[in-house]
Amino acid sequence: MIVTELKTAKNSSMAACRRCHLLCRISESGDRKIIDCPRCGAEIHQRIPGSIQRTWALVIAALIFYIPANLLPISITSALGSSEGDTIMSGVIYFIQSGSWYIALVIFVASIFVPVLKILILFFLLVSVQLKIRWRPLERTRLYRIIEAIGRWSMVDIFVITIMAALIKLGGLADFEAGPAAAYFAAVVVLTILAAMSFDPRLIWDSMEDQHE
Amino acid sequence: MHNELLIACHECDVLHRIGRVPEGDSAICRRCGAVLFSHKKDSLDRSLALTLAGLLLFIIANAYPLLEIKLEGLYQATNLFGGVKVLYSGGYWEIALLVLCTAILFPFLELLIKLYILLPMKLNRRPWKMISLLNFLETIKPWGMMEVFMLGILVSVVKLLKMMTVIPGHSLYAFFVLIFVMAAGTASFDTHEIWEKAGDS
Numbered sequence: 253m254i255v256t257e258l259k260t261a262k263n264s265s266m267a268a269c270r271r272c273h274l275l276c277r278i279s280e281s282g283d284r285k286i287i288d289c290p291r292c293g294a295e296i297h298q299r300i301p302g303s304i305q306r307t308w309a310l311v312i313a314a315l316i317f318y319i320p321a322n323l324l325p326i327s328i329t330s331a332l333g334s335s336e337g338d339t340i341m342s343g344v345i346y347f348i349q350s351g352s353w354y355i356a357l358v359i360f361v362a363s364i365f366v367p368v369l370k371i372l373i374l375f376f377l378l379v380s381v382q383l384k385i386r387w388r389p390l391e392r393t394r395l396y397r398i399i400e401a402i403g404r405w406s407m408v409d410i411f412v413i414t415i416m417a418a419l420i421k422l423g424g425l426a427d428f429e430a431g432p433a434a435a436y437f438a439a440v441v442v443l444t445i446l447a448a449m450s451f452d453p454r455l456i457w458d459s460m461e462d463q464h465e
Numbered sequence: 466m467h468n469e470l471l472i473a474c475h476e477c478d479v480l481h482r483i484g485r486v487p488e489g490d491s492a493i494c495r496r497c498g499a500v501l502f503s504h505k506k507d508s509l510d511r512s513l514a515l516t517l518a519g520l521l522l523f524i525i526a527n528a529y530p531l532l533e534i535k536l537e538g539l540y541q542a543t544n545l546f547g548g549v550k551v552l553y554s555g556g557y558w559e560i561a562l563l564v565l566c567t568a569i570l571f572p573f574l575e576l577l578i579k580l581y582i583l584l585p586m587k588l589n590r591r592p593w594k595m596i597s598l599l600n601f602l603e604t605i606k607p608w609g610m611m612e613v614f615m616l617g618i619l620v621s622v623v624k625l626l627k628m629m630t631v632i633p634g635h636s637l638y639a640f641f642v643l644i645f646v647m648a649a650g651t652a653s654f655d656t657h658e659i660w661e662k663a664g665d666s
């Protein structure tokens with residue numbers, strides 16, 4: 253590998269602004285705030301401070317909220333006097349049984365698969381960074397890019413519930429309401445997005461340099 | 466302006482010395498493959514035009530009903546804001562706020578701020594409070610989820626069609642075009658160049 257020849261901002265007494273990407277020369281190093289960016293005013297650090305701890309906290313919080321999000325009803329449909337709650341999974345099963353397998357697939361991927369995938373990948377990235385594993389940094393960076401890009405698509409079910417709740421208001425004939433799981437599920441989506449934002453992918457590459465010091 | 470630019474990859478921290486990047490090309494990190502920045506083609510004119518079109522479509526999309534349903538003589542229509550109100554009055558204010566921000570407020574603010582920055586730049590002027598607004602734009606951008614909302618509309622339509630008659634409203638077409646206009650607007654907006662301009666005051 254040519255890795256040894258590559259200079260990084262960190263080992264050249266420089267740091268890049270996370271917001272506007274301006275590269276600044278710095279006198280000290282470390283994760284704490286060094287200066288404010290002369291261009292955009294954001295705090296400049298060589299790595300996001302407390303990235304690992306904060307990402308762990310957000311991932312674990314997301315995992316906890318994931319349980320009520322899946323066990324409680326996410327929507328409540330009432331028709332002609334009787335009302336019925338649906339969990340995310342029972343909604344998916346209903347659409348498989350009624351033949352709309354593509355709707356079932358969209359909801360399953362966006363609401364069940366993507367959040368779990370995000371949590372698992374972040375777990376793996378955090379552990380691999382903490383153990384300073386040097387295994388396939390490029391592939392791990394790609395995993396990070398994937399979770400950064402797909403997280404927002406989990407919001408689709410929240411939007412569906414919003415539209416259905418606004419439309420299906422037909423008095424006693426049919427009524428649709430959000431269920432208690434909706435708030436937990438929204439929390440899972442927001443927490444996993446925040447977790448991906450607080451993870452610093454440069455940490456993956458740091459262990460590649462440590463060996464050559 | 467510098468002929469050579471020193472830049473650190475935001476994903477793996479490797480330093481790059483970059484010369485002039487031709488229009489339409491991107492500088493790619495040699496270690497991790499991240500896009501360091503792209504030199505967008507006709508960035509200013511294109512993003513300005515797309516932002517104006519986006520604002521117009523946004524207003525249409527939110528002024529008219531999105532979907533209408535009919536079931537046994539009963540009739541109900543809504544736009545997106547109606548959905549937010551229903552969630553709010555049902556006690557789900559957190560979700561109402563989240564939907565309001567991700568599907569209405571942030572995409573709208575993104576368009577407004579872009580117009581505010583691009584229009585003076587087209588006239589060779591520096592917008593007032595440019596840095597603060599750019600900072601705000603970078604903060605809200607990841608939370609604007611118009612394209613996800615569009616998928617939500619499609620899923621809802623298919624769900625509703627199983628139970629009742631669904632009539633697409635005027636705003637649905639505006640929304641559909643808006644998704645592409647916003648995506649093209651993001652692709653043509655040259656964040657790197659705008660930060661560079663904001664820097665040399």
Ligand SMILES: [Zn+2]
Pocket residue numbers: 474475476477478479494495496497498499
């Ligand atoms: Zn890189």
